[in-house]
Amino acid sequence: MAWDEWERLKTQAAGRHPERMQLNRVPDEGGGGGGAYGDLAVSETDLAEIGTNAFTLFNRLWDEARVAGPSSSKAAEDLRRQGFDLGNGLAHVARRWDEQLGTLRDACSHISNHMRVTQRIHQDDEHRITGQLSSIATLDGGFDERVGEPGEKNTIYGDSRKSEKGKD
Known part of the structure; x- marks a missing residue:
């Protein structure tokens, strides 16, 4: 592709969708991830549907795409035995079909x-992150600054002066 052709294509693309044209830079609005397209979001339902469709296709390919395989191989062998060069070609095609199908x-x-x-x-990650966040919230509640004025002791630990008097 010549440089002038590249420039022409860029200009045409910018004219069609000027708000989406972006080359090697962040958009002026302040960044990506919240623009017209939004963030990537996938639900478990989406993943399950993709997996189910792939599994269904896997089974259908075995049941339906192999129908001609055995008969093609048999025909290739018969043609070879009769001295036809076409037998080698048909055998090659049948082999390649099986390889591609596999x-x-x-x-x-x-x-x-x-x-x-x-x-x-993702389920495991979700459980782990939830557990970590709840642990952080529990720890956060134990800091002295969070239960009273900064510098005051947390009453949950008791009065340290009483325990010192008991040691005398």
């Missing part, structure tokens, strides 16, 4: 498993 099924399986794992990880 790759696609592996990808579907990976997506399905990844969605399940992602769901679990």
Whole structure:
């Protein structure tokens, strides 16, 4: 792509959506993450649906995409035995189809498993973060400055002068 073509395409893109055009800089409004598109948000329902669809596709590919495989391989062998070069070509196509089908099924399986794992990880993260925040709130309540005027002792620990008198 030539430089003048790049400049022309940039100008055309800016004319179509000037509010969304952005090249190597933060927008003037003060940053991203709250603009027209918002923050990334994914619910467990979304993840479950993606995983379910990938699993369904995985099973359908096995049931429906392999239908021609055995008959193509048998036909290729028959053609080869009869001396037709077409048999080698058909065998090659059948082999490649099986390889590509296996790759696609592996990808579907990976997506399905990844969605399940992602769901679990985010649930675990949510529980851990909630636990940490509640622990912080409990600790926060024990600081002297938070229960009275700064510098005063927290009454929960008792009067230190009484315990010193008892030691005499």
